[in-house]
Amino acid sequence: MPTNLISPLVRDLQRAVGERNVLFAPEDLLVYEYDATIERALPDVVVFPDTAEEVAAVVRVAREYDQPVVPRGSGTGLAGGTVPVRGGIVVALTRMNRIVEIDAANRIAIVEPGVINLDLQTAVAKHGLLYAPDPSSQRICTLGGNVANNSGGPHTLAHGSTVSHVYGLEVALPDGRLTWLGGRLPDMPGPDLRGLFVGSEGTLGIVTKICVRLMPLPAAVRTMLGIFDSVDAASEAVSAIIRRGVIPVALEMLDQEIIRIVEPRVHAGYPLDAGAVLLIEVEGLAEGVAYEAAAVIDACREQGAREVRVAEEAVERERLWEGRKAGIGAIGAVSPAFYLLDGVVPRTRLPQVMRKVMELSARYGFRCANIFHAGDGNLHPNIMFDPDEPGATDRVLELGGEIMRVCVDAGGSITGEHGIGSEKRSYMEWIFSPADLDAMSRVRAAFGGADQFNPCKVLPSGHGCGAGHAADFQRALAVPGVYV
Numbered sequence: 001m002p003t004n005l006i007s008p009l010v011r012d013l014q015r016a017v018g019e020r021n022v023l024f025a026p027e028d029l030l031v032y033e034y035d036a037t038i039e040r041a042l043p044d045v046v047v048f049p050d051t052a053e054e055v056a057a058v059v060r061v062a063r064e065y066d067q068p069v070v071p072r073g074s075g076t077g078l079a080g081g082t083v084p085v086r087g088g089i090v091v092a093l094t095r096m097n098r099i100v101e102i103d104a105a106n107r108i109a110i111v112e113p114g115v116i117n118l119d120l121q122t123a124v125a126k127h128g129l130l131y132a133p134d135p136s137s138q139r140i141c142t143l144g145g146n147v148a149n150n151s152g153g154p155h156t157l158a159h160g161s162t163v164s165h166v167y168g169l170e171v172a173l174p175d176g177r178l179t180w181l182g183g184r185l186p187d188m189p190g191p192d193l194r195g196l197f198v199g200s201e202g203t204l205g206i207v208t209k210i211c212v213r214l215m216p217l218p219a220a221v222r223t224m225l226g227i228f229d230s231v232d233a234a235s236e237a238v239s240a241i242i243r244r245g246v247i248p249v250a251l252e253m254l255d256q257e258i259i260r261i262v263e264p265r266v267h268a269g270y271p272l273d274a275g276a277v278l279l280i281e282v283e284g285l286a287e288g289v290a291y292e293a294a295a296v297i298d299a300c301r302e303q304g305a306r307e308v309r310v311a312e313e314a315v316e317r318e319r320l321w322e323g324r325k326a327g328i329g330a331i332g333a334v335s336p337a338f339y340l341l342d343g344v345v346p347r348t349r350l351p352q353v354m355r356k357v358m359e360l361s362a363r364y365g366f367r368c369a370n371i372f373h374a375g376d377g378n379l380h381p382n383i384m385f386d387p388d389e390p391g392a393t394d395r396v397l398e399l400g401g402e403i404m405r406v407c408v409d410a411g412g413s414i415t416g417e418h419g420i421g422s423e424k425r426s427y428m429e430w431i432f433s434p435a436d437l438d439a440m441s442r443v444r445a446a447f448g449g450a451d452q453f454n455p456c457k458v459l460p461s462g463h464g465c466g467a468g469h470a471a472d473f474q475r476a477l478a479v480p481g482v483y484v
């Protein structure tokens with residue numbers, strides 16, 4: 001484009017990151033209007049910095065032009081977190097994908113935010129080490145996105161979510177300065193600003209480097225498949241296992257609907273006539289693993305498991321896991337769209353809550369497939385629908401709201417791991433008091449971003465932005481939604 005037609009904002013961003021690393025043509029921007037959920041909105045410009053200094057320079061330009069800043073990793077978020085609902089500058093961190101250092105002796109690694117989760121796991125495994133957080137999207141999601149959403153995964157049950165595996169963060173603050181929160185050690189003096197930043201969903205600044213904690217790879221692992229006639233029996237088995245004093249590293253459930261979708265495509269070995277299966281993994285020293293596996297098998301049988309299969313070889317384990325990891329994607333093969341929900345309940349309430357989820361889905365007339373982190377009580381109902389059917393999107397969103405309400409009423413919460421984004425901010429008032437929300441709003445202001453950094457996210461309307469439910473954005477933009 002002739003330089004005289006380029007806006008001053010774009011020209012200054014090109015100076016900050018290089019001409020080739022700024023997109024502003026409408027057809028290029030389309031790719032950056034969505035994440036993996038239901039919302040979409042176009043940015044005005046997308047930039048691809050290569051270094052922390054370039055990120056800081058972009059932030060300073062944004063400030064000068066008073067433009068919203070929206071950080072972006074791979075766009076796999078499930079809450080509309082990286083959707084630029086007020087336009088502005090999307091800062092895509094995908095070029096910053098270097099593993100800067102692996103310090104095996106001190107069991108840490110320093111990475112840039114665009115490193116893909118699985119790439120780090122693969123790199124540290126060569127040193128006999130493990131980076132534990134493993135979202136099911138780990139083949140594509142970035143560590144910056146994981147930090148921003150405090151992501152979990154199948155192995156969160158024993159190892160904890162991302163916040164438990166981050167020692168320090170280098171961040172570009174909203175005033176364009178770079179600073180470290182935390183460092184290379186497990187504990188640093190002063191207030192834990194690192195902990196505050198993890199899970200802040202891009203509202204406090206942009207992560208430019210991460211110091212992660214590594215653990216030794218386990219000496220022994222055993223993966224089991226508990227096969228049940230019903231979701232009810234499998235849900236009861238979840239509590240029965242933990243009552244026996246065993247905390248598996250992973251305890252995942254797939255119901256019949258998802259088994260029948262995933263098995264013909266992935267051939268993981270899940271029986272098509274099962275009401276539900278539990279994928280259970282224990283790890284540690286060989287003797288401990290044998291003891292825990294026996295306790296798991298007993299607990300499953302006690303709750304009526306038809307069979308418990310044990311995979312000891314890596315190849316068998318991988319096959320069982322493939323069904324879990326490919327499960328959500330497989331739904332795309334049988335339904336034009338689906339809405340993936342994320343709620344959490346005390347695990348002892350799983351049987352009642354799962355019954356209610358199925359009852360509500362049937363009442364609304366939608367198929368619902370469940371594949372989730374049962375050990376954490378972290379539900380993921382996937383509601384299948386056709387967005388071209390008049391009214392279907394509104395009904396799905398209404399059903400999603402009802403399911404979230406069931407979770408809250410059961411003593412749970414509106415997200416287990418996917419974050420609030422713009423999708424769930426109207427539900428924040430269900431679980432937080434006005435004083436709680438005011439405190440969060442003031443933290444945001446203290447970091448200096450106020451409503452410039454990822455506006456209209458996390459905090460409900462009245463705390464910086466107008467109403468922000470998915471359907472409102474959808475209608476306002478009058479375009480068909482992008483659904484997972």
Ligand SMILES: Cc1cc2nc3c(=O)[nH]c(=O)nc-3n(C[C@H](O)[C@H](O)[C@H](O)COP(=O)(O)OP(=O)(O)OC[C@H]3O[C@@H](n4cnc5c(N)ncnc54)[C@H](O)[C@@H]3O)c2cc1C
Nearest residue numbers: 073074075076077081136142144145146148151152202207
């Ligand atoms: C099939 C599938 C399975 C999934 N399974 C899981 C799962 O098991 N567990 C789980 O927790 N999640 C899961 N997710 C959700 C998603 O993958 C995670 O939230 C992931 O952390 C998002 O990473 P991303 O790189 O795609 O981030 P994006 O979607 O690009 O961004 C997510 C949020 O992070 C912010 N952000 C991104 N990078 C930065 C940065 N450098 N600095 C500051 N803010 C930043 C964005 O502004 C946005 O608010 C799944 C998603 C899909 C599609």
